[in-house]
Amino acid sequence: MEITTNPRGKFSIQIKYVLTVSISDYYYMVLREEWGFPSFSSECPICGGSNCCVRIGYYYRYVLSLEEEILLLIPIARYLCKRKNKPKIEDKTFSLLPDCLIPYMQPTIDTLMQVIGNKLIKKKTNEEIVSLFYYQIYEVKLNISSSTLRNYYELFEQTAQKIKTFLREREKDDYPEQVLHSLIDVYWYLSEFQDPQYGKGPGSCSLWYHESLGGYRNNAYFLFGTPSQFRY
Ligand SMILES: [Zn+2]
Known part of the structure; x- marks a missing residue:
């Protein structure tokens, strides 16, 4: 929640x-x-x-x-x-x-990616991932359950759709790009992202995506999450 x-x-x-x-x-x-x-x-x-x-x-x-x-x-x-x-x-x-935050979601981009890595790569159960949070964070207000994780997975699926569409569009503009099929492909693409201007990792990919689409001046989408300007 x-x-x-x-x-x-x-x-x-x-x-x-x-x-x-x-x-x-x-x-x-x-x-x-x-x-x-x-x-x-x-x-x-x-x-x-x-x-x-x-x-x-x-x-x-x-x-x-x-x-x-x-x-x-x-x-x-x-x-x-x-x-x-x-x-x-x-x-x-x-x-x-x-920039490390996701609109209307508590986890940082890196935390969301850790959850996704635990789920998709390490094949951990929701219960194991939930206990990881309680093991690492001592805070009475922490409130994570399997349904919280389902929201995270849903958000990651939306992110995967956005980056896939974006890369396909760029390919049309003659940029040779990796074709991403599965959610695991997307996970590795984001984790290993590297750009001389934006840096390494998912947060850098998120900035690169946003800026490539014109940033706030062009009312560009966010790669992770939906900011208030796109919520009605
Ligand atoms: Zn003004």
Whole structure:
């Protein structure tokens, strides 16, 4: 069950925010007010105007990370567009979602991949995977069950469809690409992804996918999960 305290109104978009530190470092730096958020003073992501958007605080959402052994309520910065330019879209606010996170899901991309690896490669049962979480994370609010895992598998299947379609489209543009058939193919493709600009691993593949489709300026899809702008 997804727990989120996002109080956003009807019109808000989520923008991928590239972190160069771990999610727990981000968390502690924001809490200590040591984190410098971008001002977007030269270009508002919503209307393109200069000196337009202002930061209006945070919403909080849970982040579950096996690699960092945490379940934390993470602050997500929100901004308001003051309409300096005539916007192309209705949204009035946007938020910066750290790039290792998945919209409306607790696990980080790496944690989701660990779950999928345990399921598809190591052939672990749901019960074994659930106990892995309880073994690694000591947090009373941790609430993982087989049905949580089924949501994760469903999300991964959607991700697999997106990357397969994307690679097929690129192939038409004469990029020689690996053809992915099974979910296991997709798992290995994401795990072994490497790009000189975006780096290694599933999170890097997710950024590469998003940016190749034009990023927030082009209202691009996320490879993992569905951000608020695509939920109606
Ligand atoms: Zn604006």
